[in-house]
Amino acid sequence: MSNPQNKAFPVSWDQFHRDARALAWRLASSGPFQAVVCITRGGLVPTAIVARELGIKLIETVCVASYHDYTSQGELRVLKEIAEKVVALGGPDGAGILVIDDLVDTGKTARVVRDMLPKAHFATVYAKPLGRPLVDTFITEVSQDTWIYFPWDLGLAFQEPISDVSRG
Numbered sequence: 001m002s003n004p005q006n007k008a009f010p011v012s013w014d015q016f017h018r019d020a021r022a023l024a025w026r027l028a029s030s031g032p033f034q035a036v037v038c039i040t041r042g043g044l045v046p047t048a049i050v051a052r053e054l055g056i057k058l059i060e061t062v063c064v065a066s067y068h069d070y071t072s073q074g075e076l077r078v079l080k081e082i083a084e085k086v087v088a089l090g091g092p093d094g095a096g097i098l099v100i101d102d103l104v105d106t107g108k109t110a111r112v113v114r115d116m117l118p119k120a121h122f123a124t125v126y127a128k129p130l131g132r133p134l135v136d137t138f139i140t141e142v143s144q145d146t147w148i149y150f151p152w153d154l155g156l157a158f159q160e161p162i163s164d165v166s167r168g
């Protein structure tokens with residue numbers, strides 16, 4: 001993982017929707033895809049948006065967990081594998097399958113899923129440099145020392161004013 005995460009990149013729902021739709025536009029010429037494999041949980045929202053745009057209704061999950069307390073990555077565990085009948089829909093080694101996640105950071109998650117479907121098309125909304133070589137299509141790159149804050153992890157909160165002149 002990419003410690004220290006000294007920069008923050010907060011993403012609103014609007015921005016995420018726009019970025020995920022931009023991903024769908026970019027993917028439209030890379031298909032057709034027989035199915036989407038969504039890497040949960042972060043891939044769930046972009047998968048819904050991309051699948052809607054591309055008209056894909058066959059959606060499978062692969063459930064991977066690794067970040068335990070947000071910024072520190074622990075041992076990577078595959079909680080649920082990809083169903084064989086979904087793998088068989090594509091060509092050999094997953095050709096014709098689209099894999100979607102919210103981001104690639106160190107690339108460890110992407111590596112595990114790529115090993116399951118070496119010829120699938122791997123797409124993420126955001127990418128950091130270490131993971132970027134594992135992704136076929138993405139929208140925005142951020143530096144390795146940036147932590148991306150997704151809208152489903154955020155809430156409205158008071159912000160201290162930039163200047164403290166009003167406090168006398």
Ligand SMILES: O=P(O)(O)OC[C@H]1O[C@H](OP(=O)(O)OP(=O)(O)O)[C@H](O)[C@@H]1O
Nearest residue numbers: 040041042066067104105106107108109
């Ligand atoms: O490139 P990596 O260093 O492997 O990190 C990227 C992965 O980390 C996050 O998932 P996380 O394991 O936190 O689980 P979640 O999707 O359930 O939030 C994110 O959604 C990616 O799947």
Ligand SMILES: O=c1[nH]c(=O)c2nc[nH]c2[nH]1
Nearest residue numbers: 067105146147148149150
């Ligand atoms: O919300 C998140 N933001 C990130 O930058 C990140 N990297 C790995 N896993 C992550 N989760």
Ligand SMILES: [Mg+2]
Nearest residue numbers: 040041042043
């Ligand atoms: Mg994830």
